[in-house]
Amino acid sequence: MTPLSETRIKELESLALRVREHIIRMSTGGGCFIGASLSCADLIVYLYSEVLTISPDKIHDPNRDYFLLSKGHDVPALYGTLAELGYFPKGRLKNHLSVNDSIYWHPNRGIPAIEFHSGSLGHLLSVAIGIAMDIRLRKTSNRVFVILGDGELNEGSVWEGMLTAAAYKLDNLIAIVDRNQFQANIRTEELIPLEPLAPKFEAMGWLTYHTDGHDFAALHKTFSDMPSKTGKPSIVIADTMRGKGLPSIEQRADRWFVNFSQEEIAMLLDELHGEKSAELTSETLMVR
């Protein structure tokens, strides 16, 4: 593989920073799931920039790669990435939660390039399996990528789908676990421990990879070294941090779904750019 150049890494970091700004701006006026959005932002930025064979003029191309967000509540990261990459005008992000647009708390097909809706956890691995099966029937080389949450791994349908995907040898299917160590209100290991996680996937017949989900060089190494025609689906455990980029949000169980004031948003934007920490007073809303 050819490593990413320093310049390219800087470009991706700059893109990810702008996506994080969008996420912060969606954390007011009704709010959003900020912690989960920040944890998968680099993954989504990387996949759309370096891996997926998709572009704004090819969103209906049958030979495109598919990207599915199964843990749908982190969709602000996807909205921000798609807007930055020109899939829809950035101005539309101001319509977050407006009845006049379709930019709400979970993904939906009202947004260009969003392939399928999610919201209820444990659904899109099976939808991805169906897409991958059809791609194989048509003998094309495109692939299907699906991001799962680590909390989402509690759902039985994920494991059901993993058995089926392995049985059908879907080597055009790549799942990515946003391993931010948290489920809604508590650390995964304190509630339903997942570790050792990689051996579980390996035992189910998946090629299993481990990477740093915030390091573009590491992500690039993982995804570009992935062999094809292996007869096995692949899964990438991406180590991430809930709230990544905002120290006052990072790894805080109580900063899950948040609805900040305009003043807090301004402080968080400053904090994102390395200035002083935000003084947050808004309470987390427990919606689940």
Place this chain on the structure above:
Amino acid sequence: MRTYEEVLLECALRDERIIVMTAENRAAIRNMPPKLGERFIDVGIAEQTMIGAAAGLALRGRIPIVHALATFLTFRAYEFIRDDVGIAGLPVKLVGGVPGFLSDGNGPTHQAVEDVSLMRGIPGMQVFAPADIEDLAATLPLIFESPAPCYIRYPAPTPTNIERVRRGIGEAEVIAAGSDVTILTYGLLVREAIVARELLEQQGISTGVIDIRWLKPLDVDTVLNAVSRSGLIVTLEDHFLTGGLFSILSELLVSKSIISQVLPIALEERWFKPALLPDALEYEGFTGKQIAARIASRLTVRSSKTKAQSFSEV
């Protein structure tokens, strides 16, 4: 007569969009794997995965037809049907095996007697409950032509030999017209309704029978016509009283401000006694003879009440 499998295979060989899927229930599609190759997909005992994968295939332009027992399909995978098929409005065709009394000795875990209620509650979902394989096989090509998702209650294997003229989606078949009573029914119980009609006619009671076929979309005109021509309407179904044909008729009558005499024959707030089919029908009071007796009794009570009332008025 052609089997379901033969007709399905014919459709699938003609239209490569059709994908035949199952959650390891091959009873009705046993011979298909070698003929369809990779277009036959058995996901294993994994109804949720089957529905999600069907949605994924439909997103790519396929028309999946999925098979499982009606209970596991519509209950176990309900949220997947609602979210991945219903919200997306995808043309996935759902075939539920051994619905209603057809689960005979299996017990309540296998009794789909609330499936119509659940499936018709999903926006855009069609619900088809044919009386026999002949009707299912004849209608199948139309179901594939329709872009809507569709739930099919897979019928009993024995034929009814009904001569049909109504084949369209949302069309009911008037098997016989009657002025005293009309029985509205679907699926397995159509044949019992025909037996009940013969017995009632022998008693001089003019009895109609309508095979509703489609619970959704409902043949509103045919139903309203029967309501206006019959003194009593009977809804007969192997389904809970809640949410099935009785509910559908009630909704229609209320929405049209029509007052009518209705006798519902359905399962009320409980599952049925598991036994071989003829014994379960007998135990629960759903044989043609028992249905006729219930209807005759209702008509007698009503007419004696009416007489009593008229005497007192005199």
